[in-house]
Amino acid sequence: MRLLIDVGNTALKAALCLQGEIKPCDVSALPWRQINELVYASVGKNEQLNGLLAQASAFQVPCFEAKVTKQLSNLSCAYQQFSNLGIDRWLGLIAAFQLWPQQDCIVIDTGTATTIDVLTAQGQHLGGWILPGLDLMTRSLTQNTQRVFDDANTPFANELGVNTPNGLKNGALVATLGAVEQAKLHLTNKKPQLIFAGGYGALLKAQFLDAIYDPQLVMKGLNYWYELSKN
Numbered sequence: 001m002r003l004l005i006d007v008g009n010t011a012l013k014a015a016l017c018l019q020g021e022i023k024p025c026d027v028s029a030l031p032w033r034q035i036n037e038l039v040y041a042s043v044g045k046n047e048q049l050n051g052l053l054a055q056a057s058a059f060q061v062p063c064f065e066a067k068v069t070k071q072l073s074n075l076s077c078a079y080q081q082f083s084n085l086g087i088d089r090w091l092g093l094i095a096a097f098q099l100w101p102q103q104d105c106i107v108i109d110t111g112t113a114t115t116i117d118v119l120t121a122q123g124q125h126l127g128g129w130i131l132p133g134l135d136l137m138t139r140s141l142t143q144n145t146q147r148v149f150d151d152a153n154t155p156f157a158n159e160l161g162v163n164t165p166n167g168l169k170n171g172a173l174v175a176t177l178g179a180v181e182q183a184k185l186h187l188t189n190k191k192p193q194l195i196f197a198g199g200y201g202a203l204l205k206a207q208f209l210d211a212i213y214d215p216q217l218v219m220k221g222l223n224y225w226y227e228l229s230k231n
């Protein structure tokens, strides 16, 4: 069994991969004796990750860290300084390229930040954008203004705001949706496959026709990275 670990700026996510099936798991109750290798990706330092790596070595489980490369199979990274690209973004691109081959894709991962990456059918990463995540957007305003306030029961909606929490939340949503529309302009094919992942992925996916929400996208990318890199 393969343990997959994805460390973001907010949370560490874990999953177990068995015969190609990826299932989220709880790191506090890991079947260490059935784990053959630990494959991980991290966008920053993380104490919890260090603890897991220490446990892995205690159980003699080999560990492999995913890194961004300029090229991986037919996928190529837009960044000259490819090591500066967030590994989560690279993994999302790997998963999109493997799952939707010969298809222009836009990968949107909503975590602490919302990242948007444009990928051509030929596997060329054209680049993308880094936006504050929806909660980061709303928090930055409530914490830096006197009269903008939020309301936990107000949903994010693609509508004009008719009160302060509406204006705040809907503004964060439409800013993010607008960026996705802008990303489409960088592809000649006007109907690229939109692939959403991350905490608000389902919410964003619902705003578009024929879009995909895959909460395990980054984990699938991590697994593909390992398969493609170990050979």
Ligand SMILES: Nc1ncnc2c1ncn2[C@@H]1O[C@H](COP(=O)(O)OP(=O)(O)O)[C@@H](O)[C@H]1O
Residues within 6 Å of the ligand: 007, 008, 009, 010, 011, 012, 110, 111, 112, 113, 133, 134, 135, 136, 198, 199, 200
């Ligand atoms: N189930 C959820 N419902 C709503 N928001 C979520 C949920 N999970 C995550 N989020 C949002 O995404 C952020 C963290 O999600 P995650 O994908 O774990 O981020 P990261 O990859 O940056 O660690 C949270 O700050 C919150 O904004």
Ligand SMILES: CC(C)(COP(=O)(O)O)[C@@H](O)C(=O)NCCC(=O)O
Residues within 6 Å of the ligand: 008, 009, 010, 043, 084, 085, 086, 087, 088, 089, 110, 111, 112, 113, 114, 115, 130
């Ligand atoms: C933008 C990110 C922080 C998103 O990570 P997350 O929201 O998952 O914590 C991450 O992709 C990152 O650290 N990127 C490095 C800068 C870049 O991608 O250009």
Ligand SMILES: [K+]
Residues within 6 Å of the ligand: 008, 088, 109, 110, 111, 112, 198
């Ligand atoms: K993420």
